[in-house]
Amino acid sequence: MLLAIDCGNTNTVFSIWDGERFIATWRTSTEWQRTADQYYVWLSTLMHFQKIEVDITEVIVSSTVPRVVFNLRVFADRYFNTRPIVVGKDGCVLPVDVRVDAGTAVGPDRLVNTVAGYNLYGGDLIVVDFGTATTFDVVDSDGAYIGGVIAPGVNLSLEALHQAAAALPHVDITKPQNVIGTNTVACMQSGVFWGYIGLIKEICARIKAEHGREMKVISTGGLAPLFQQAEALFDEFNDDLTMHGLVVINEHNRKNI
Ligand SMILES: Nc1ncnc2c1ncn2[C@@H]1O[C@H](COP(=O)(O)OP(=O)(O)OP(=O)(O)O)[C@@H](O)[C@H]1O
Ligand SMILES: CC(C)(CO)[C@@H](O)C(=O)NCCC(=O)O
Ligand SMILES: [K+]
Helix, strand or coil, X not given: CEEEEEECCCEEEEEEECCCCEEEEEXXXXXXXXXXXXXXXXXXXXXXXXXXXXXXXXXXEEECCCCHHHHHHHHHHHHHCCXXXXXXXXXXXXXXXXXXXXXXXXXXXXXXXXXXXXXXXXXXXXXXXXXXXXXXXXXXXXXXXXXXXXXECHHHHHHHHHHHCXXXXXXXXXXXXXXXXCCHHHHHHXXXXXHHHHHHHHHHHHHHHHHCCCCXXXXXXXXXXXXXXXXXXXXXXXXXXXXXXXXXXXXXXXXXX
């Protein structure tokens, strides 16, 4: 069975794929100090708790944090006796072309998202991921990754206001009733929420105009539904998009070996 690991700058998600579906998914904060043994104690406790008794024989990792990769390699080797595939590293081949400026290291999460998007929905896509950053990634008609947009994440934007301005509190995102806020929290939520609605619409419209073809917009990440409920911004929402991409890339590479 496959263990797929998606390390973001904020959270790391572990999912077990049984060949047909994800039988379990767990989330932990990303900390580069965490050792292979700590990963195993955490994972085996959760597996035991959910009575999941499976043999993990393959591991694939996508990490936007370079420092965590070493310990995840040790983890895969020590506890599952396998060499992990690490997206973006030697030994991992993508099933699609990457057409960006020479020397550019595209975030593996962005590549994985576009592989998943192409596999599920075909070409000419915009994939929007609401993580630490909000990323827009463009898939050409042949599935190639051809670039995108990086914007500050929703929670990061709110946190930046709190960090930089003494009188602004920590606030969680929500859809405000009105645009005109009548208290500090409502004003901040309005700025980020409606600002984001505008950002998403503007960026998608400009990408479509620049690309010059009909495009589908696919969203992923916990915050996508919050924006979608205010306006129909996305054609599809897929919470497991990154995990699905890891499964596709794993199968592609295991076939090639
Ligand atoms: N209504 C909400 N308000 C605030 N946070 C939310 C809400 N819905 C979901 N979230 C949070 O949004 C985050 C979305 O997870 P996702 O994996 O997409 O990004 P992340 O883990 O924050 O970023 P990264 O992948 O870059 O580490 C989760 O931490 C989830 O708890
Ligand atoms: C943009 C993020 C932070 C989104 O997770 C990640 O994909 C990343 O660190 N990318 C590296 C630079 C790039 O993708 O061009
Ligand atoms: K993510």
